[in-house]
Amino acid sequence: MTSPLEPQSLTISGVEVLFPYKPYDIQLDYMKSIIHCCQQKVNGLLESPTGTGKTLCILCSAMAWIRTFEPKMRQLMVTDEEGLQQEVVVSDDRHIPRILYSSRTHSQLSQCCQQLKRTHYKTERAVVIASREQLCLRPDVRSLSGTTQQSMKCSQLTKDHKCAYFEGFDQKVKSSQLLPEVDQYYASRDDDCKVMDIEDLMDFGRRHTCCPYYSAREMARKASVVFTPYTYLLDPELRGNNKSKGISLKDSVVVFDEGHNMEKEFEERMSTQLTTHMMDASLKRIDFIAIQLQTTPADRLPEEFEGLKIAKLLELETCLQDLRRGIAMKFVSNRVFKPETKALFDLLDESGLEFKEMGKWIKLLEDICDIRVDTGAGNTQTNGDPFWCLKLMRDFLCKIYPKSVSIETLDEYKREFCDKYRLYVESDNTTNDWVFNVWCMSASVGAKALLAEDINCLIITSGTLAPIDSFDLEMGVKFDVKLQNSHIIGDNQLSIINIHHSKNKTVLTSKYDNRDNMEYYRALGQTLIEILKAVPKGVLVFFSALGQTLIEILRAVPKGVLVFFSSYTALNKCTQIWKQYRNDNIWDKLNAVKQIFLEPRSKHAFNECFVKYKQKVDENQSSGAVFFGVFRGKLSEGIDLPDDYCRGVILTGLPFPAVMDPRVILKKQYLNEAKIGLSADGWYALQMKRALNQAIGRVVRHKDDFGVIILLDSRFASLSDEIEVIFYESKLEFLLTIDGTTGCAHKCQLF
Template sequence: MDIDGVEVLFPHQAYGIQVDYMKSIIHCCQQKVNGLLESPTGTGKTLCILCSSMAWIKTFEPIMRQSVVTDEEGVQQEIVVSDDSHIPRIVYSSRTHCQLSQCCQQLKRTHYKTERAVVIASREQLCLRPDVRSLSGTTHQSMKCSQLKKEGKCVYFQGFDQKVKSSQLLPEVDQYYASRDDNDCKVMDIEDLVDFGSRHTCCPYYGAREMARKASVVFTPYTYLLDPGIREANKMMGISLKNSVVVIDEGHHTEQSLEDCMSAVLTTQTLDASIKRIDLIVKMLETSEDKLLELFPNSSPDVQDVRQLGTCLRILRTHINRKFVSKPVSKPPTEALFELLNESGLGFPAIGKWIAILDDLCDIHVDTGTSSLSVEPVWCLKLMRDFFCKIYPKCMSASVGAKSLIAEDIHCLIITSGTLSPMESFNVEMDIKFNVKLQNNHIIGDNQLSIINICRSRDNMALNSLYRNRTESYYIALGQTLIEILRAVPKGVLVFFTCYEVLNNCTEIWKQNTNDNIWDKLNAVKEIFLETKCKHEFNDCFLKYKQKVDENQSSGAVFFGVFRGKLSEGMDLPDDYCRGVIMTGLPFPAVMDPKVKLKKQYLNNANTELTFDEWYGLQMKRALNQAIGRVVRHKDDFGVVILMDSRFPSYSDGLSKWIETFIEHNDNNQSPYYVTE
């Protein structure tokens, strides 16, 4: 099909809203402008993005390769055909590795599968060594990997640099493509990379990064794109964002993700480990001047400075115990923190020197692999350095990270999601102009989704999740109402609570309430599964939930989770796995959360266009939008959304455009009768 002069090869007849979406993508690419594109889950966003952006590149590639050479008088002399460096590529980011794998599968379905595409993923996903992959945390995995490389003990990395230098890697990749059933497909997802690495005894983690240098499409998690430190590391490996069409999918979290990537956290565990590490380094440096020259052949830190840094950290540790642990802090958090750092000798201007010393100390293990320091990993010093680098420009504004991303000289930035609304805050918080904005409707019919507000329980108690209303009688009314709704909704149902505290309070009271037997009645209607904070426990629970729904004679299952948790983000639960979503309250952030308090302080003092109250409401609406989006995952799916909070009508303004269509405005929706009868 032809869209604004671009021939798009789409795998099937496109819907009208898909054409509108692809038209917006192509406009962003052609005009080099940024876009905010909202389209519900199930409308084929990923397919539209990949097909339209690749079609634009293929259409204009011959023109973009050409550069006109003129003489001194401006007269054209010749047309020079340039290499691939002038051709934009697609850098597609999403929240999880699972979502990126789904994107790869979508690309494999298209005509553009013949273009090189690869996923950049973590060691946890790609490393072939169980002793590295099983370690907790990316820092520990990175340190173990570095140690094995230095000692020449990783068979998958041996000879890797030589393969790259002699240009042997990509021919091996081409051989791998040719050996597959679909031998013209050049898309490498995580499974493909692991399979390639196993067959060719080649590291998939570093192999993917080398493949990315020549790829037309690079899939990457959020942090690899938004974190300046990771971007810089990728540049050193030849992976640049320059001239790239940057796509952020599931982009409703972009502002928060940018703030997080530009911020840092320092724990007492890190502080204690850093002190111990520095003591060990000082002891080694003092015993051998030769060792100092070996570690730092060009320039070395003064041993006295290293010792002084350790002293400053000890003072900081003492102050933390005295000022933060033993008694509450009366001053604003940021003021108290900077005062603490200054009193410890870690304020301006000395902080620059300490950061430079930490840089040197972090390199000791990496450069030498000395046994005397290998036992005590350097992760703590890296975290300490990152903290000092980031704490002074403490990030309360997404604009810091957004401008850092734009400064990479990208072609354009496209943020998309099923739930971007309200969109106004993106311009304000990111301080970037978005010339193209789209809010698509859904492709489903009016009879496939109902959004119903229940304001009162059957015994006429108001359902309102305000903190002051969270009494035992409220929790009991909530449980009794849930029982009635679960009896009416078939198969799988997701129930979202505002936070873990409310979830735990509900389950505890329902179990203890022997008069009404709420917990037993709930479990009798549908088997209950609970979301946990532990990743591995959640994955096991998620699998068991799906198995229960799949049972032929089963009445289904109910999964209790929290807004902004694993269940509400990125989990694909189509058809019977989610016939209903029930929300037990409005998901406002906790006002006493330190991050929320800091954000309030920042917005109140910064005189921005966005007030704290507006920001606070936006966070609630985004979480609400995202949870509602769980229920319909494709054009033939259907379900119901129940909002159990009497305040909802006052906050319905600002929900995604497609959601507003399905909200039922009916006087009968004051009680569960409306759902169950």
């Protein structure tokens, strides 16, 4: 491989691209697609398996295209009249397009930074925008649970001038010294690298007594590449906040990596809700502030109270009380759980929260949120925290009436909203608590709002986007460029086996009507045991007809194995049954073959479990480990487990969304009514296939990796022609005999 210091010079679509090594053909195709999107300002869906260098290809090709603007801009500044020069400078900090590279997690973004540091383009300014949890230098802030508490503590410290790091940042910005000091930091490096990842930002902050969290946002104004979590690009309010701070999306190349779930991401970011807890805490806070205004002399009030009027506070309080009462009386009391969407606008108007007054109410809520006077209640939990609830109240109103709506477009906006949104009310009869959900049913709402920011192009990429053709319909956006790359592994690096039933002739199926079949669970466990014995090191498992089957499989697969279940409910039920029925001894047998790790729900607990799993696989005398996870969970989404950490992936069923989930029911109803070209049943099957493909993608992580995929559900046989997993379409074997697990174990050992 050629050293990054001596890059390969390639000419792709007239653009010189400097790549760290001689690219594969599929990498050339990928970079050609990226450059086409950039040059023609068209959107792209690009699928390329893990290990094929997606990140490197995106960064090198897009940066190469951006560099073609530099001589043009220098010429523009020389030839244009002085007045036009000044207009260009004032209108935007950047004259050249930038890359906004987004992924799901901070760890994935850190990996992207490391990739950029390997390239010739490391000399371009690049920075990560991250949360306070990642970028705050103060232990008393980082130790707080949740971003809300951290944000509140940070705001309090900065307003009281008690954070030395923010004071340092503020002083440097006001004296225009921040960026020169950043340049000094770059110059102190030996390799001319200007890529600032999280560790670099923290190091810079310590050395220069300067807040990394705020510094990153200031650096982003001048950066060619900005790495950011999804939230900063998908949430309209955060986009607006960033824009006001000079981080504009205009002319940007927007990339969503790991983008196989973008439909869901857009829908969730555009949805909102009200709860009794949220409204009660908000009303209590407003009442407290009103009392402070009434009873405290003006000269003793904190400066945050300046401009607040008691009459306006009481008017807002009345509006929110009417809104709370209206939801309770119209929907909860009358057991109307799926009201017409139009009822939302009627309810807001009747409560005094009509559109023409919305600007002042949102501004008043913002002013109240800025007040940090303690109520003395001592409640710091998210659900009841008054600051958090007031912010959620404001966010709710902003989602219903975004800034883009005007009095001229109001009627059309309401029609569109009623078409694309559905309401759902949940209530608890014992406590009288309720949740008023406003669910977005179409990703097109968020996608079109993003495109309205005048971006250059939108690129969604992942190792598994298949089935790819449905994205146009789901997103409501035209994707002119579509690419599906094949994998670079050989036929001898992957084996796929389907087991129809267990050794004792029990058919393996995780269908809903089989959920209480004890024989199924026993058979699944025994089959797993046999497979785990044959697969070395790490194994990942998903739910299906398991017990005895799993025992046999685990004996056959070395090292690490992943087993995926359809849900936490399925995972918990399986493990409970295996532990409860001591006569079969399935749980102990599984644990004897490979140590079992269960995927926790919380992020921190998962990270700890993940480390312990890898340590167990790394032990020299270890028979490996098995990690039980769930489809769509942390284990199946974006986790990198190469080589011995994952020699096998076992799928115990088909991960259809929960059929009785109210949101799934409403989504299917919406699709049947909207007639966008994607049926409800078609969408339902797509959700299963994408979750399936993503889980299977854990098994081969680079060109020299290898592993086995084992399908423990009889229904896979009928779906073999439909499941578009990127590298095994022609390789699926079916072991349908009654001793299928024995045949599977033998196949694993031979492989």
